[in-house]
Amino acid sequence: MLPMSIPFGVQTILIRAAKVEEIVPLRHRILRAGLPMEEARFEFDEAPTTCHVAAFKGFQAVCCATFQLNAWENEPAFQLRGMATDADWQRRGLGQAVLQYATELVLEGSPVRLFWCNARVPALEFYRRQGWVERSEEFNIPTAGPHRKMTRRA
Ligand SMILES: CC(C)(COP(=O)(O)OP(=O)(O)OC[C@H]1O[C@@H](n2cnc3c(N)ncnc32)[C@H](O)[C@@H]1OP(=O)(O)O)[C@@H](O)C(=O)NCCC(=O)NCCS
Numbered sequence: 001m002l003p004m005s006i007p008f009g010v011q012t013i014l015i016r017a018a019k020v021e022e023i024v025p026l027r028h029r030i031l032r033a034g035l036p037m038e039e040a041r042f043e044f045d046e047a048p049t050t051c052h053v054a055a056f057k058g059f060q061a062v063c064c065a066t067f068q069l070n071a072w073e074n075e076p077a078f079q080l081r082g083m084a085t086d087a088d089w090q091r092r093g094l095g096q097a098v099l100q101y102a103t104e105l106v107l108e109g110s111p112v113r114l115f116w117c118n119a120r121v122p123a124l125e126f127y128r129r130q131g132w133v134e135r136s137e138e139f140n141i142p143t144a145g146p147h148r149k150m151t152r153r154a
Helices: 021-029 094-109 121-128
Strands: 004-008 011-017 049-058 061-070 080-087 116-119 139-141 147-153
Touching: 004 094, 011 094, 021 049, 021 061, 021 080, 049 094, 049 147, 061 094, 116 121, 121 147
Parallel strands: 080 116
Antiparallel strands: 004 011, 011 049, 049 061, 061 080, 116 147, 139 147
16 A cells, blocks of 8 residues: 655655554553553564554654454454554544554455454544444553443444
């Protein structure tokens, strides 16, 4: 899939597939602040079926998302992980654009059509706006607070 560029005044943001090394610092800053950097790495980051996408300002990732194969209720599915936008870039449409680009990228290369995630409660509206649906009650993840499971079918 071709990279996508989004103009922001004089700046241009480029959305493209990313290497995990390019997004770990952003994940750490936004999702694992105060914890060791290793906490921003996920078990299946290096799997060939895992797909990382990020929005870049120059060489710096300012928004990122990862899809890894992980079944939902025994059905093949992609789990969305590490969805994060740099604090200075939130509410400017990048999260939505990165998630959409990542979804198209995995749909292009796989027959899997089901997506799920553990959504942080403050981010529920972000996912709802993109067609995701709550599928669980609230539960707590000690390092990251209250969550609900959500799914989306393409
Ligand atoms: C959740 C997150 C990834 C959203 O990224 P973003 O780049 O700010 O999202 P977008 O600008 O593309 O938002 C698209 C739409 O989603 C909704 N939305 C996004 N953030 C929202 C919020 N905090 N509260 C309510 N609605 C929100 C809005 O409808 C928004 O459109 P609008 O700004 O025109 O109203 C970002 O806020 C973030 O990194 N938060 C901290 C980490 C986190 O919670 N990650 C998710 C883990 S499950």
